[in-house]
Structures are given as C-alpha cells and as structure tokens.
Amino acid sequence: MLGAFGINIARFFVFQRFGFSSIEYKYFYYYSDALWTIFLYISVLALYQLVFKEMGVSRQIRAGSIVLLGATVVFSYLVVREHRTQLTNHFVVELSQNLYFVGVVLTYLLWAAVIKLRETRTRLVQLVLALGIYFSASAGAYALRNMYPGLPITKFIPPLAGTFLPLAWAYTFWRVSEDARLAPARLTAQNR
C-alpha cells in the first residue's frame, strides 16, 4: 500500500508537469503500473508464506515465483518482438495484461491452497479474495483492450479495481479482528 501511495504521488507530479494527454504521463502511467504489479507479487508471496508457514516451504515458493516472473517477461518479450512496428502502445497493454494474468494465476493457486488446507483466518481469506478480484478484473480489462483498443469501458475497469483493492484491504485490516475465523466450506459455491 505504501508502494501504491508512492507511485500515485509520482503519477500526480508527472500529470501536473506534463498533462493528461502527454506521452510522458502515458508512459509513466503504464510502466509504474508494471512496477505496482511487481509490488503486488511481493504481497502475494507474503500471503503464500503465511498460508504455508507450518509446512516450511518458503524457499521453494520464492524460487517458483521468480521462475514464473522470469517466464512472463520472456513470454511478453517474444510476443512483442512479433509486433516491432507498433512497439509503443501495444507493448504496454500486452505487458500489463500478462503481468496481471500471472497475478491471477498466483492468487488462484493461493486460493486453492487456502481451500485445500482449510484455512480459517477471516482476515487472510478476505485479503486473498480481494487481491484475486483486483488481478482478474485488471487482467480481463487489459485483455479486452488488447482485443478492442478503442472500447471505452476498458479504460474505467482498472481504476475501479484499483479503488476497490485499497478499500477492501483497509476494511479487512480495520474491521476484521485477527482472531476472527471462518468455516472454509462457507466460501465455495456449493449446495448447503
């Protein structure tokens, strides 16, 4: 959250200095977005370590995540290399789409582990789910923009998701006590 705060302050300065339609703001926005996604990966890793704390597999988790991130960068590069002539806009949208999608995969695996290990900590469960909503909404929006670049709705989803995440996390930290517990069976959509 501190990282997000710093990025938004920097974005504001760039916005004030160069204006909304400037190329500088555009590039700063997208590249800081990629940086923000990497901050979120670190949050996901921290959540992984909380979930797997008792199993002592934190080193494997870290190695796996680095491999996944490296693979995403290589994959993005290969995709973009094919579109060298339109490297600018296409590159940032493609990169964001891929980075957010890696976030979706990481969060989904974490969610599967939460269900499998019958994690009951309400706070942890709500943090993971809010992160999952953020990543999947953003990945979907960037994928849609990649397919239909002029579609106006795709420009509104990432800021909306970006507002939802800090609000949901703030609510979880302020209102849900650390001792609160949930029955995992209540969370998956199945007949009761």
Add this chain to the structure above:
Amino acid sequence: MIAALILAVSFAVLLQFFVSYCRSLIAACAGEELSLDAREVTGINGRSVAGDEFGRLVQLIQLCPEAGADGNRLRAVGLYFRMMNLLRDTGRRLAPTVADWAEAERQACAYFAAVALDHRIAHSRDLLAEQSSTNF
C-alpha cells in the same frame, strides 16, 4: 487468441473470487445475534430472514447514517443478491437444486443486511449520545 483466452479465464476467475468474497462477508456476519432494537425495528424473530426482506432492510439501512466503510460491503452484497435473484429465476425452470441454493443465499444476504442495520442503529445511538453529552 491469447488475449481472448486470458479474457475468458479472467472473467471466470473474477466471478469465482467475487462470489467467494461476498460469501466471506456474509459468513463473517452469520454468527452475530441481532439485538432487541433491530428485532423490534425489522420485526424479525429467530435467525432466519426471508430473502424477499433484503430490499426492505436495505431501505431501512439507508435511513441511518453510514457506520464506517460498510457502504462498500453492502454494495458488493447487493450485487451478489441480484446475481442470486437471476440464478434462482433461471434455476426454477432448469435446475430446482440450483434455485434452492440461490434461495438459501438470498436468505443469508437478508440476514447480512439485518446485521448491517443493527450496526447502523447502534452507531446512530452512539452519535446521538455523543451529541447529547456535548450539548450539556
């Protein structure tokens, strides 16, 4: 092709995360007992609330001042409730088990709204007490 695949997977995952997030919000309130005040205002007896009561409870909630950041939770559960309405109406014709499940979810949403109303009533009383103490 890859973008289409990412879009489809992201949408499916988003739906699953959203449903689970709403269920976690509802489950967190499911264990709370309603106060006597809330029971009197809503006319609810026992722990079961009919799903159709959701709209009336939300209207009552809107009459009270907002307590903390509960507005966003209510909006999320409101959206989940509308999804369950749609699922129940569709399920009635195609799969009665799904319709029964959706009805149970609607009831859980209504109980969540009753608990939220209870919190707002308590918050309003606190505000009133605070105002009275500053006046005297």
